[in-house]
Amino acid sequence: MAKSIDVSDLNIYYGDFLAVQGVNMTIKARAVTAFIGPSGCGKSTFLRSLNRMHEVIPGARVEGKVVVDGQSLYGPSVDPVAVRRQIGMVFQRPNPFPTMSIYDNVLAGNKLNAKRMKRAEADAIVEKSLRSANLWNEVKDRLGKPGMGLSGGQQQRLCIARAIAVEPQVLLMDEPCSALDPISTSAIEDLIHELKTDYTIVIVTHNMQQAARVSDETGFFNLKATGEPGHLVEFNPTKKMFSNPDEPSTEAYISGRFG
Amino acid sequence: MSSTTKEKPLAQEAKPRVVTSVGDRVFAGLTLGASLIILLALASVFIFLLVKGLPGFTKAADVYGPRASSFFGYVSPLLGGTLIAAVIALIIAVPLAWGIALVISHYAPRFIAVPVAYLVDLLAAVPSVVFGLWGVIVLAPQMVPVFEFLNTYLGFIPIFGGDDDVVSKSGRTILTAGVVLAIMILPIITAITREVFSRTPRLNQEAALALGATRWEMMRLTVFPYGRSGMVSATMLGLGRALGETMAVAMVLSLGGWNVNLLGPGNSSIAANIASKYKERSEDLLSVLIATGLVLFLLTFLVNFTARWIVGRSERKMASA
Numbered sequence: 277m278a279k280s281i282d283v284s285d286l287n288i289y290y291g292d293f294l295a296v297q298g299v300n301m302t303i304k305a306r307a308v309t310a311f312i313g314p315s316g317c318g319k320s321t322f323l324r325s326l327n328r329m330h331e332v333i334p335g336a337r338v339e340g341k342v343v344v345d346g347q348s349l350y351g352p353s354v355d356p357v358a359v360r361r362q363i364g365m366v367f368q369r370p371n372p373f374p375t376m377s378i379y380d381n382v383l384a385g386n387k388l389n390a391k392r393m394k395r396a397e398a399d400a401i402v403e404k405s406l407r408s409a410n411l412w413n414e415v416k417d418r419l420g421k422p423g424m425g426l427s428g429g430q431q432q433r434l435c436i437a438r439a440i441a442v443e444p445q446v447l448l449m450d451e452p453c454s455a456l457d458p459i460s461t462s463a464i465e466d467l468i469h470e471l472k473t474d475y476t477i478v479i480v481t482h483n484m485q486q487a488a489r490v491s492d493e494t495g496f497f498n499l500k501a502t503g504e505p506g507h508l509v510e511f512n513p514t515k516k517m518f519s520n521p522d523e524p525s526t527e528a529y530i531s532g533r534f535g
Numbered sequence: 536m537s538s539t540t541k542e543k544p545l546a547q548e549a550k551p552r553v554v555t556s557v558g559d560r561v562f563a564g565l566t567l568g569a570s571l572i573i574l575l576a577l578a579s580v581f582i583f584l585l586v587k588g589l590p591g592f593t594k595a596a597d598v599y600g601p602r603a604s605s606f607f608g609y610v611s612p613l614l615g616g617t618l619i620a621a622v623i624a625l626i627i628a629v630p631l632a633w634g635i636a637l638v639i640s641h642y643a644p645r646f647i648a649v650p651v652a653y654l655v656d657l658l659a660a661v662p663s664v665v666f667g668l669w670g671v672i673v674l675a676p677q678m679v680p681v682f683e684f685l686n687t688y689l690g691f692i693p694i695f696g697g698d699d700d701v702v703s704k705s706g707r708t709i710l711t712a713g714v715v716l717a718i719m720i721l722p723i724i725t726a727i728t729r730e731v732f733s734r735t736p737r738l739n740q741e742a743a744l745a746l747g748a749t750r751w752e753m754m755r756l757t758v759f760p761y762g763r764s765g766m767v768s769a770t771m772l773g774l775g776r777a778l779g780e781t782m783a784v785a786m787v788l789s790l791g792g793w794n795v796n797l798l799g800p801g802n803s804s805i806a807a808n809i810a811s812k813y814k815e816r817s818e819d820l821l822s823v824l825i826a827t828g829l830v831l832f833l834l835t836f837l838v839n840f841t842a843r844w845i846v847g848r849s850e851r852k853m854a855s856a
Contacts, residue, residue, distance in 0.1 A: 329745055334644070361747030371738040375760035384756060385746035435742070442746065 278476045279345040279445040280305040281326060286340035287505075288318065288325050290333065295321050297505040299340075301495060308468060308477045310491035310514065312484055313529070317497040318506030319480045323448050326478065327363035328356040344445065361385075364439035368451040370431030372423035372438070379419040381434055382406060385442040401441055409437035410467050429460020436467065440475070447471065449479040453486065465490050484530060488518050496526045584829040591819075591826030598819040610805070610827050616709060617804035617831065619797070620784060621777035623713025624720055629770055631717075632724035639725075640732040641754065652729065659722035667786030670715040675706035675787065678714070682706065682798040694797045701799045705789065709802040712787040716780055720773035727772065731765030732758055764846045771842030778835050781806035805831040 281303040288296040296318035303309045311319040324330040325338050328349060342349040349359050364385075372381045382402045386393065393401075402419065406412040411433040415426070423434055432452060439447060449468075453461040468477060468490045481487050487494050495511040510523045521527045596604045603609035635655060639648045682702045685695045735758045743753040759766075785807035789800050803811075809824045 327745065329741065332741065332744055357747050357749050359747075360745055365745035367738060367741065367745075369738060371736070371742040373739060373742065373756060373760070375763075384743070388746060388748050388752050388756075438742075438746070 278305040278474060280476065281446065281478075282341075282343040283326075284341045284343075286322070286325065286338065286342065288321050288330060289335075289337050289339070291335035294505040296325075296497075297507050299508045301508060301511045303476065303478060304493065305476045306472060306474070307492040308472050308479060308490050310487035310494045311478070311480045311497060312482075312487050312494060313497035313506070313509075314499070315482075316506070317499050319495075319497045320450050321506075322497070323450055323478060323480050324365075326446070326448055327365055328359045329365060331356065361388075361442060362444055363446040363448060364442065364444035365448045366432070366435050366439055366450065366452045369455045370428055370435050372426075372431050372434050374422070374424050376423060377420045378415050378423050378426070378434060381423040382437050382441050384438055405437040405441040406434075408440055408471065409433045410463060410470075411437055427460070429456050429463060432456060432460065432464060433467065436464070436471075440471070444475070446476045446478065449477065451480050451482060454482060461486070484518075488514060494518075496521075496523075496529060498525060498529070581832065584825060584832055587822055588826035588829040591822035591824070594819050594823050598817070598823055606823065606826065609823070610830055613803055613805045613808050613827060614830060614834070616802040617778055617806070617834070619802070620709050620713045620716055620804055621774055623710060623797070624716035624777040625770065625774055627714060627717035628721050628724060628773060632721050632769070632773070633728055633766065635721075635725045636728035636732050637754065637758075639729050641750070641758065655722050655725045657722075658718070659726075663719065663780060663782040664786070666715055666719055667783040670711060670783055670787040671707065674715060675711050678706040678708075678711045679704065682708070682710070686798055696796065701796055703798060703800045705800070707787055707789045708798055708800060709788065710797040712784045712804075713797075715783050715787055716777045719780060719783060720776050723776060724769045724773040727769035728762065728766050731762035731769075735761045768842050768846045771838060771845075775835050775838055775842075778831065778838065779806055781810045785810045 283299055283301050283303070286296070286299040287294060299322060311323065313319050321330060326342060326349075330336050330338060338350060340350075344362070348354065372378075373384060376384065379402055380387075382405050383393075383398055386398070386401060403412060403416075406415060411430060414430060415421075415434075418425075423431065426434060432455075436447075436452075453464050456464065465486065468479065471477060472492075479487075479490065491514045493512065494514045494517040496509045496517070497506050498509045499506050510517065510521060510526045512522065517526065518530060521530065527533075592606050594606065599606075599609040603612075635651070639652045639655075643651065679702075686702050689695045739757040739761065740753055743756040748756055784804050788803055788807055805827050809828055813821060813824055
């Protein structure tokens, strides 16, 4: 189920503006890869290019290659909708569908595949996904209630349950804890640890401690100067990154002596 | 002991210090005045209809002319005509308006969406007399072949049925009036639905897309549920406008009695009937006409309250979440 991702010479544009330049990396399967870097350095943009969510913005486009399991995501015959069904995403702010119950929120992705599900089958998917997201015990008695009635941390775990209900190959997380309190954050971090046995996880975070806690490998993005495109400065195992980075600018950023 | 002595002067000081500025007071007065004027206008219209119209309910049958023998018999075909024209208008305008709104808010690139939105708004600025003229002179003759088609192929439905000679030769029927009304209510429905569609939170739309929704599935998952109350209230506003529209309907329709067949002459609406008859200046007829106006007033009130209730209900449902 889990797949690795090979990125080569990826340039990402908003219209004529080059936002991210020349990224090369290999994201390992069944591991957590974290991206850190200052605001505006392009790490979220890069993340969104991994499941073709980048091009949702008018004028946005990509040059270069992203290959998942031998299959190029940006090949001419590849449907972005199919890509997104394989590569799930969790956003910065929890975004359950406001008009749907908890139950329907979890199943939203499965229902898109248009195949009719038996009630028992649907129940099983909901329970499994909510259990994987460590939310089952909190919501099992109110599955019919609206998803918006949950706390922020619970909503975010509901979004994770929704994303993994379709059993994607890769799970992208764009600062999934930045809108959450420390307790919810720690719940989500535990969850990331558990999920990596089944999924390839890529996470963008502003919190370097979080990157150090949850990830196996870390990429550091930076801007050469304001107005210049962002680029990947260093990509290494997290342990090495936080103890003995190759690049002086990585060390400066991690130790807080930035700029 | 010391605390009580301390509190006292504080409380005294707080009391007279109510901060008000002249600007605040003037503004509060103006807004209050404006809202009272609306209430006053509505109340005075209602009282006028009640006072002048009540005698009309019991006027002798010879006042109405030959077709009806009681007030109820007089007003119900008119009410029926009003509703039928409005419903035809809604059936045509609502899907069209929602479609246009979707194109403007989600499908078309900006350089097309902006002028299209502007053109639709411009449609609202065309006077209803102009729509009426256009309906009579341009649209009505064009409708005749359409009527014949409907009569030939959908004649098994009673509203399109009947022999060939039932079909109006001038095209001036309630169906034509409904089409004209549809064009007239298109702008308001489009404008409101466009607004609610474009306010769908970006986050929810991205959530749907990231799950692998196609653009249409994304709309079904996020845009429609989010905009539902707005879509309903837009429709109801359009209905309200269609019910009350006078000039275009009066001009398009050739006056006649009640006719179930949409393709034949006849039928009228309350508003159009008032407009075409009030000049006859008989006191009795006038009070009858005002009474029909009262019926229309109550109908539109009912429609609007229903709309509010529906909208409020779905909003309460969202809020209780």
